[in-house]
Amino acid sequence: MNPFFISTPIYYVNAKPHLGHAYTTIVADSVNRIHKLQNKPTFFLTGTDEHGDKIVEAAAKNNQTPEEYVDRISALFRETWPGLEIQPDRFIRTTDPKHKKCVQDILQKVYDNGDIYFGEYGGHYCFGCERFYTDKELKDGLCPDHLEKPKFIQEKNYFFRMKKYLEPLREHIQNNPDFIRPERYRNEVLGMLGEELSDLCISRPKTRLTWGIELPFDQDYVTYVWFDALINYVSALDWPDGDDFKNYWSGAHHLVAKDILKPHAVFWPTMLMSAGIPLYKSLRVHGYWTIRETKMSKSLGNVVEPMAMKEKYGLSAFRYFLLREMQFGLDASFSEEALVGRLNADLANDLGNLTNRVLAMTHKYFKGQVPEAVEPDSRDRETMDLGVECFGDYVRLFENFEFAKALSRLWVFVSHLNKYVDQSAPWALFKEKETVRLQTVMYVLLEGLRKIALHLWPVMPGASEQIMEQLGQPFDLQVADLGAETSHWQGLVPGTLVARKSNLFPRVDLDQGAEKDLKDSQQGEQAREPEVSFEDFQRLKLVTGRVVKADKVKGADKLYLLLVDIGEDRPRQIVAGLADFYSPQDLENRQVVVLANLAPKKIRGVKSRGMVLAVRHGREMALLKADPETLPGNKVS
Structure with missing residues (x-):
């Protein structure tokens, strides 16, 4: 190899x-x-x-x-x-x-x-x-x-x-x-x-x-x-x-x-x-990590010490945040409130809660032993197929240094498994004594968790290995093979004993200092910025879109003429000042968010009908976008 x-x-x-x-x-x-x-x-x-x-x-x-x-x-x-x-x-x-x-x-x-x-x-x-x-x-x-x-x-x-x-x-x-x-x-x-x-x-x-x-x-x-x-x-x-x-x-x-x-x-x-x-x-x-849009500097006293973040919020959350938050190549802003937000939403709520629920149900319904998947139906196969697709995308994106996109794709499956629990309702299957169906649902969930844990090993090795141990399958690099994971859904042996519960990612509250910094920042912003009513916001037509084509505007070094699909009969023509940050190839097929009811305006002789929204990261620019599965024309609200 x-x-x-x-x-x-x-x-x-x-x-x-x-x-x-x-x-x-x-x-x-x-x-x-x-x-x-x-x-x-x-x-x-x-x-x-x-x-x-x-x-x-x-x-x-x-x-x-x-x-x-x-x-x-x-x-x-x-x-x-x-x-x-x-x-x-x-x-x-x-x-x-x-x-x-x-x-x-x-x-x-x-x-x-x-x-x-x-x-x-x-x-x-x-x-x-x-x-x-x-x-x-x-x-x-x-x-x-x-x-x-x-x-x-x-x-x-x-x-x-x-x-x-x-x-x-x-x-x-x-x-x-x-x-x-x-x-x-x-x-x-x-x-x-x-x-x-x-x-x-x-x-x-x-x-x-x-x-x-x-x-x-x-x-x-x-x-x-x-x-x-x-x-x-x-x-x-x-x-x-x-x-x-x-x-x-x-x-x-x-x-x-x-x-x-x-x-x-x-x-x-x-x-x-x-x-x-x-x-x-x-x-x-x-790119760089900035602190409130300012480059880290000893003279400014805003240098972040990694071991302090590890001790405060846990190593798994720290590693996950760094890889999930920065779009590789662009600058990203570091803050404790953003780290806590990722920890609580992605790790505690999504993955941690899912793991704990599945382990607890396995003990309640099968005395803590992995059941056998007897008769998978179309709903189960849909879940397994989505998992295989997400895992394949995750590995491909990760190898291409697109870590934020890779983790976003993996979390599509994490979110799906949470929905699968609610839709399959194991508690109802147990009550109604639909044992065969219950076995299959629980096996799909347990095996899905095993695969998620294995794929997370590069991001947070310690937490990954602990989840694997909780599933009764200690991590072994000698037998791990991501290539084989896309061809089967049979990694867990029926009868394997799993842990009673998991509490790897407890929710964290911001400490008083961080809360004060956030509150002061918000109050400062409110003092400087005029308020708008909800009715004002409703008048804005913000929709998702996809860039079909990007060309330089003649005679303008910083401007592109974009053709953007926003779900209408034909693409919108929008002039955007993105040439310092993206090549035309970078933009084409990229998902964007568009202010669609902005009054038309001629810019350098070219009519522009809308605005593509973006965020400044220091000296870099990042385009706003929605979930990868969102189609052009969906309204932002």
């Missing part, structure tokens, strides 16, 4: 682990687990990046040597992951001797190829980013990330002939649409390659920096931190002759946040080309 290799970025040790680190690493762990469940050979890599100016600065502030400082912070990362049920196969440090040797071997290989030269360069150097900026890249003379004026430095350094490989890289990206995903980031990288990129400065003189890996061909210089750090993805696999490199590199997927897109999508593949190493399979890019 095809191997699967997933890597997180190696985290820079100038700060302790926070929500952003936790999200990326939980995503990697979850994707790794879904492949494990399909019996694929997998390798999951994470670690810490430990060289550079910022480390020396941070160590000095803490009255430590760089070695002491990186040992302490790296240990924080290593010790945090098991507490979040994260199980990497390898934790790498760029101070590892084997990594240092690999970096020097690759530098020598690139140098011997004639792709490294010595030259003089003057540029605007940001110590926070540890990189040079051109005049064009600065914003009002400031670093775009740190909003500080960089220092102009003129010095002699070594340079990598990156420009030599930019055209081959562009061709590879164009010929391999899945090389960078989501598509918006692929387009962003192609845009970068259309600019005049220069060769890459890959050294720092020891007169300015000593905390780094020496160049093998000049001991007066150390390696630029990015050239050092990126090589971890192959040094961890024991490039070039290690079995792990031979077995896993062909299935390599890198997972990164959007702020480090350029090093991974431009620097790294050109380095690989020069070194004669095959390119990775794909780069998967996610």
Whole structure:
């Protein structure tokens, strides 16, 4: 079977682990687990990046040597992951001797190829980013990330002939649409390659920096931190002759946040080309977690600590929320009230209540033993068929890093099983002594729960394993096989004893501090916003729709002309300012919500009849939509 290799970025040790680190690493762990469940050979890599100016600065502030400082912070990362049920196969440090040797071997290989030269360069150097900026890249003379004026430095350094490989890289990206995903980031990288990129400065003189890996061909210089750090993805696999490199590199997927897109999508593949190493399979890019629409920042005091959230609300709820709430690729807003909302609605009410009811009924009607499904009828087969369909969609979407959609699809079946309980009414069947029918209904419910628990193992391993144990079937990765789950509904052996009850997801009330924050926020909004009556709201015709086609509006860079099916005889023509956020291909066949009775208006000479509704996530945009099964033309109320 095809191997699967997933890597997180190696985290820079100038700060302790926070929500952003936790999200990326939980995503990697979850994707790794879904492949494990399909019996694929997998390798999951994470670690810490430990060289550079910022480390020396941070160590000095803490009255430590760089070695002491990186040992302490790296240990924080290593010790945090098991507490979040994260199980990497390898934790790498760029101070590892084997990594240092690999970096020097690759530098020598690139140098011997004639792709490294010595030259003089003057540029605007940001110590926070540890990189040079051109005049064009600065914003009002400031670093775009740190909003500080960089220092102009003129010095002699070594340079990598990156420009030599930019055209081959562009061709590879164009010929391999899945090389960078989501598509918006692929387009962003192609845009970068259309600019005049220069060769890459890959050294720092020891007169300015000593905390780094020496160049093998000049001991007066150390390696630029990015050239050092990126090589971890192959040094961890024991490039070039290690079995792990031979077995896993062909299935390599890198997972990164959007702020480090350029090093991974431009620097790294050109380095690989020069070194004669095959390119990775794909780069998967996610957005930021914001706090009340503001990016997390130590200076603002809004950094979320993952272990605190785990202790407060439980690990399963925390992992589930992160994967369910963020549409991969877009920014998402983190709040405790949103986490509690997901916990209470999805986990406590939907899944937790369903599990507890089914276990209790099994004890009441069958002394706690799994009955036999004797005569499934059309209602049971409809339920089983829907389950198989939802499970198949869930795996496909999960493998494609569409975690929110995957969980939404799985919850279609969770919701259906709750309805199936009410419609089948086991209590009435028991009262009327319809034993054969009761056996079948209860088996369908118990087996459905087993399948749900198994599929949830990548998202919340601990809770999944507990549900399996409550169903009398302890989790065993050696026998688990998601592929086989789509072909049968017979995983539970009749006669198996199940637990009496389940209370894995107790409801949680917001603490007083969180309630006060929410109340203050609501009061502030009410003070600023005018109120509308219910009659005002009723006059709005909000309907679901589906984008049939999307084209650029001539002469307008930010506008699309959309044709939207809202259940009428012909699609509506709507002009929308979405070109900065979506490609036409991203929009076509996408579900949307439309304000259909907005007065028509000409925009850039094009008549627009309606408005597509969206939500801003920081600098990103997310379209509003309804349940996946909702047809165009349904009214929002």
